Amino acid sequence: MNEQKINRRTFLQRSGLNLGTAALASLIGAERPKVLGSTTGVPGLPHHFARAKRVIFLCMAGGPSHLETFDYKPTLAALDGKPMPDSYTKGQPIAQLQGTALKCQGPLTQFKRYGQSGQLVSDFLPWHAKMADEIAVVRSMVTEQINHDPAHTFMNTGTGISGRPSMGSWINYGLGSESSDLPGFVVLTSVGGRNPQPIASRQWSSGFLPSRYQGVEFQASGDPVNYVKSPKNVTTLQQGKLVKTINQLNMHRNRRLQDPEVETRVAAYEMAFRMQMSVPELMDVSGEPEHILEMYGANPGDGSYASNCLLARRLAERGVRFIQLYHRGWDHHGDLVKYMNTCCGLTDKPTWALLTDLKQRGMLDDTLIVWGGEFGRTPMYQGKGGPGRDHHIKGFSMWLAGGGVKGGSQYGATDDLGYHAVEDIVHVRDLHATMLHLLGIDHRHFSVPFQGLDMRLTGVESSRVVNGILS
Numbered sequence: 001m002n003e004q005k006i007n008r009r010t011f012l013q014r015s016g017l018n019l020g021t022a023a024l025a026s027l028i029g030a031e032r033p034k035v036l037g038s039t040t041g042v043p044g045l046p047h048h049f050a051r052a053k054r055v056i057f058l059c060m061a062g063g064p065s066h067l068e069t070f071d072y073k074p075t076l077a078a079l080d081g082k083p084m085p086d087s088y089t090k091g092q093p094i095a096q097l098q099g100t101a102l103k104c105q106g107p108l109t110q111f112k113r114y115g116q117s118g119q120l121v122s123d124f125l126p127w128h129a130k131m132a133d134e135i136a137v138v139r140s141m142v143t144e145q146i147n148h149d150p151a152h153t154f155m156n157t158g159t160g161i162s163g164r165p166s167m168g169s170w171i172n173y174g175l176g177s178e179s180s181d182l183p184g185f186v187v188l189t190s191v192g193g194r195n196p197q198p199i200a201s202r203q204w205s206s207g208f209l210p211s212r213y214q215g216v217e218f219q220a221s222g223d224p225v226n227y228v229k230s231p232k233n234v235t236t237l238q239q240g241k242l243v244k245t246i247n248q249l250n251m252h253r254n255r256r257l258q259d260p261e262v263e264t265r266v267a268a269y270e271m272a273f274r275m276q277m278s279v280p281e282l283m284d285v286s287g288e289p290e291h292i293l294e295m296y297g298a299n300p301g302d303g304s305y306a307s308n309c310l311l312a313r314r315l316a317e318r319g320v321r322f323i324q325l326y327h328r329g330w331d332h333h334g335d336l337v338k339y340m341n342t343c344c345g346l347t348d349k350p351t352w353a354l355l356t357d358l359k360q361r362g363m364l365d366d367t368l369i370v371w372g373g374e375f376g377r378t379p380m381y382q383g384k385g386g387p388g389r390d391h392h393i394k395g396f397s398m399w400l401a402g403g404g405v406k407g408g409s410q411y412g413a414t415d416d417l418g419y420h421a422v423e424d425i426v427h428v429r430d431l432h433a434t435m436l437h438l439l440g441i442d443h444r445h446f447s448v449p450f451q452g453l454d455m456r457l458t459g460v461e462s463s464r465v466v467n468g469i470l471s
Contacts, residue, residue: 041176046440051404051470052368053178055171055435056312056323058351059155060343062148062197062330065377065389066397067418068340069122070137072111075416076379080106084380088419092394102380104417105387108337117408124344127352133408134355134364135371135399136469140412140421143375143393143428148197148331151374151393156203158429158457165207166215167432168322170457173206173213173448174441178319181278183216185322186315188308192346193329194339204324208450215324218311219303224279282314296353306350313357316367330373334388355401364402368438370431372398379417395421398431404438406471429463437465 067073084102109123115132128135145151150160157164165173168185177184187204204215218224285293285300288310293299297306305327312323327347332339351371358364376396377389395414401407412424433443436457443463447454 041174045174045446047442047445048440050438050440051366052402052438053366054316054321054323055168055368055370055439056316056354057168057325058347058369058371059152059324059326060330060347060371060373061152061199061326061328062193062195062332063151063373063375063377063391063396064330064343065332065336065340066139066395066414067105067107067377067379067389068109068124068336070120070397070399071139071414071418072107072120072122073379073414073416073418076104076418077106079104079417085417088415088417089380100382102382104379105381105389108340108387115408117410119408119410124340125348127348131352131355131401134359135401135407136405136409136411137397137399138411138426138431138466138469139395139397139414140423140425141372141376141396141398141428141431142421142425143396146375146391146393148374148391149200151391152199152203155374155428157207158432158459162202163205163207164455165209165213165457166204167435167457168204168215168324169206169209169213170446171322171436171439171441173209174446175321175439177321181274182282182315182318182320183275184320185213185215185324186320187215187217187324187326188311189217189326189328190303190305190308190346191328192305193327193331193343194335195331195333196328197331199326199328208455209448215322218279224283225275278318282311282318285310285314292357295357296350298350304350305347306353309350309354313354313361313363316358316363317361332377332388333390335386336388338386358402366403368403368405368435369401370398370435371400372396379419392419394419400434400469404470406469409469411466411468424468426466427463429458429461430466433458433463434466434469438470 067076082104084104089102107122111120111122112129113119114121114129117133119132119135119137121129121132143151143154145154145160153162154160156166156168158167168187172184185204189199201217204217206212206214216225283300285298292310296310298304298310300307300310305325308325312325315323327343329339329343329346355364355369358367358369373396376392378392379389381388381390395418412426413422414420415422436443436446443456443458447456449455453460
């Protein structure tokens with residue numbers, strides 16, 4: 001009997017949403033076919049059975065050190081404080097000041113093996129240790145850009161060229177969204193740590209794809225989405241009539257123009273109207289049990305990574321296809337121990353909570369989670385200030401979990417100092433190919449003609465699916 005009870009506030013909220021949705025349908029949804037691509041993907045996709053329905057990409061912006069997270073190097077520990085061998089760095093693109101003596105920096109924490117898999121996890125990540133058998137750690141990642149902004153561009157788009165579609169936009173375009181009242185691609189950001197680098201909205205741009213596939217940034221505090229709330233003293237009915245009239249004018253004009261961006265504008269008006277009802281319900285976590293809030297460590301509305309992880313689960317439940325969380329603060333050139341404690345303290349437990357919550361709800365099997373930064377950190381330092389590490393692109397670690405991933409597995413390796421990836425090297429574009437594969441898409445046959453080329457997320461270079469981490 002108790003399970004059937006519903007309090008007055010919840011009833012009114014749900015009733016309001018349903019009535020509003022019905023009003024919208026009568027005003028704009030029932031009078032014309034749905035705009036192509038608003039919730040549907042490309043005909044013929046997926047190519048094969050999809051192990052995952054959605055992606056939650058946890059971006060540790062700034063580049064966490066693989067040498068203090070998942071890649072323990074006893075040889076590097078033995079060389080601590082000694083000159084970095086020239087054989088490793090000669091002719092290599094490095095972020096340090098040229099002409100400055102480079103010294104080996106040994107690991108600044110301890111590592112232990114956890115779970116039945118014996119996954120190596122550092123003491124900075126005690127909550128990751130609890131999910132050692134759920135994650136597949138790739139220790140042989142490589143990328144091509146050594147500074148933050150172009151490295152983020154490369155991680156998101158597979159190229160250092162600005163203006164290309166992001167991975168979330170590609171997936172939103174290819175598969176569409178399962179939600180009719182939320183965007184298919186949502187971005188959340190948080191800050192905490194050393195030297196948080198800015199994140200530009202072009203990192204979730206749709207590039208040459210229609211702009212309706214771009215990511216939409218949600219604010220974790222204040223108004224969730226800018227300019228969506230109705231103006232003061234404007235009713236839902238008035239707003240719906242305005243949207244209907246504007247869209248009729250746009251569609252009338254587009255019968256001659258046949259411009260996909262006009263269709264995008266029509267879809268944007270309709271989506272914004274639906275979001276006026278769906279977003280407040282999404283952001284209101286008052287119905288979440290207290291133990292769930294405690295598990296995440298979430299204080300709703302505080303803009304924290306913990307709150308964003310909880311919102312990520314709620315977005316996933318509502319059919320959003322690609323959810324990207326950025327936590328800015330991992331640029332640890334100095335005082336690495338202090339700021340690793342800060343960043344891990346803010347992100348470690350909420351990440352475990354997100355994975356655990358999804359698993360308890362039966363959603364982890366069809367949700368792909370990806371964790372990592374835009375690059376790694378160097379095994380050496382310049383000896384200035386507190387111990388730290390600089391940008392590094394030749395070898396670093398990321399992990400995947402969930403839909404189709406072999407939990408408790410390790411893949412690839414770096415050399416004895418953690419400088420070069422030397423075994424089963426995984427390029428960023430290989431990561432993209434694997435992500436698409438798990439979503440049912442063959443990256444080799446997923447392209448869009450642009451400027452005379454068939455453009456792909458994985459580019460024209462040879463990319464591969466990393467089968468070694470798949471279940």
